[in-house]
Amino acid sequence: MIVDLLLILRSLFEEHLQALNLQEQLRIHLYEIARERDPFFATAGHFFVQEYIGQELAQWGSVEIHTFVVRGKTCNNLILNLSSQTIGKHQDLSPILIGAHYDAVPGTPGADDNATGVAVLLELARKFAAEPAKYPLRLVAFDMEEYGLLGSAEYAGLLHQQQQSLRLMISLEMLGYCNSTPGSQAYPRPLEKFYPNQGDFIALIGNLRTIRDLISLSRNIRKAGLPSQWLPVPNRGLIVPQTRLSDHAPFWDLGYPAIMVTDTAFLRNPNYHKPSDNIASLDLDFLTSVCQGLEQGIRRLA
Template identity: 30%
Template sequence: MLHKKGFVSWLFVISILLTACAPKTQVVDGPGLATIQSDLVNQLDVEKIYATAEELTKEPRVAGTESEKQAAAYLIKELENYGYDVGVQPFTFERYVMPEKTDLQLAGFEGTFTPAPFHYSVSGTVTGELINAGHGLKEDYDKIDAQGKIAVVTVERTYFYELVLHASKAGATAILIHFPEDNPIDTWTLGKHSDDYIPALALSHKDYMKISKNMDKKATVTIEGARVDQSESQNIMVTKQPDAEQDASTDIVIIGAHYDSVDQAPGASDNASGTSVVLELARMFKDVTTTKELRILFFGAEEEGLYGSKKYVSAMTEDEIKRSVAMFNLDMVGSADAGELAIQTVDGMNNAVTIPASQAYEALNGDSLSTDFGGRSDHVPFHEAGIDAALLVYSPLEKWYHRPEDTIDKLSKDRLLQVAKIVAASTLEMTLPTDSKE
């Protein structure tokens, strides 16, 4: 899952409060217990889901690499075995290569530091005075002279890329961004490359405390080997046509997940889990007669900036966009160590995805599932095109998110199956003929 992940925690709290106060979409008929317990939903095989995740997590699936291509080939083969005609949508994108070296030194200080680069940190070696720039907001620089200095800021309430750009515009030559205690510092991104960036490193709370006691010393920030390369990836696509009696203007329901991972992470939760569930849904739906067109998508290069889903949406015709009534995005849907299941939309509002999914969740679990804000995955381009879209994810994320510890043994079969049933029941309710729902 892309992080796509540069908000700080209090912003999410406000978002949740706003969601609770926002007007809700009128509830329509959705999947009840009968649909949840239908023979079709009961055909879902969690062992197949888990086996797919095992296959995908043999090595990281970094976008633009041979391992991502091998994952795509595996998905294509499985879909063809199920009887689908598989489409491949190639595209190019800019892939960020992480630095070979990062370092922070203080003149006359004998201790050591362990800073981490951001995804999209730029290379450079900078020596200068340290300056406390508060929370790194634009108004913080109105009170200080940062010209030629290295800004030290504490994360509070803005995007990381904005912190870097504010410092750069104020004349700082590098920036050190301090994270609150117990927050990981090696999983964050600036979102995309910018020629206006200055070298940026993340500081743990422990390192920040050392720095704060030595602000009078000159510092040297070093980032080497970071670069942006042109790379290639691909989306994998299958379409299940509706009953022959339906006309060409029939609605479209979309189910999707990204299959790439970040460097050094096997990506079991992020996102072999979502990919494996979507593949199993494809198997279940193959021989089901539906009244709507069903599109099943596997996106490449999500971790690099939602490139796959952006490519897919950009290639849709106006008619396809108009006919697309729902997009279910599955990202990180199996971690045993994450929080509870959440359903998230870009605007925090209920829509054609959240309503049936919430009703399916209630039929399974006996309690309700609220809609939260969330704009950090492949549902975003669909939302921006005007298509009702939502993300299913277990949240808060597990502590080894984007880490080598994101391995197959961390997945919960019960959680994988729960999401598979929710999406299956919701999609069946939308696409089955009325007399098939009995």
């Protein structure tokens, strides 16, 4: 009995220590990424963050650069491919693409939008490089999201042209703002009738092809101790335009199964696209739980 109790306590301590280590890693990434980095008006910051992401991903494999041109400027999506578990039956599975945009609008350090998404992307790369998932993973840092989802549209179009199938696309879009005050969460009508009015959950929004994955990912995020809500949307999200405001939308448009993971952006965070979108405004416990839940959820996708 005492031995069993000691084993349980040891396991709980190790889990707590792992969470603290993960939170510190996320904090380090945030302090490197959260800076002005508009690709036209803050080119030094944009270049610095691009280099930082490339160096971090390169620890785990060869980083592919997908280039495209906008207004005469060469832009870069950064891509890391991670192999699946080495069991033979898994070798031909289509990859799961996990993406996050690294550009920001002028005049903001973009801590929540979208340094949080990139920080989680980098930590997922570290975790899945050390212990591969069932599916091969493709981790993509998208450029030019704030100018109309241009990086993800270019890349989705390339995959479609190459007839590349995807098991799932997951867009990490603002993951670190939490407010448990009643009335802190807004919605496009009439969703307020069906979802909580306090902004203390992470939202999963997918097209109809992803309903099983929405349920599975949401369940695993809740197991990590974080409330989670999910929403399936028909017709590429056109009926609720707010559901299309990230890098999953070009994948919806081309028929891919895709999910946005988000703290709901301007529907909750008053710092959206403002100078006040800084690290001090974030809840790092919340962000850490999102990362933990996503890792476990991705590992358990059927």
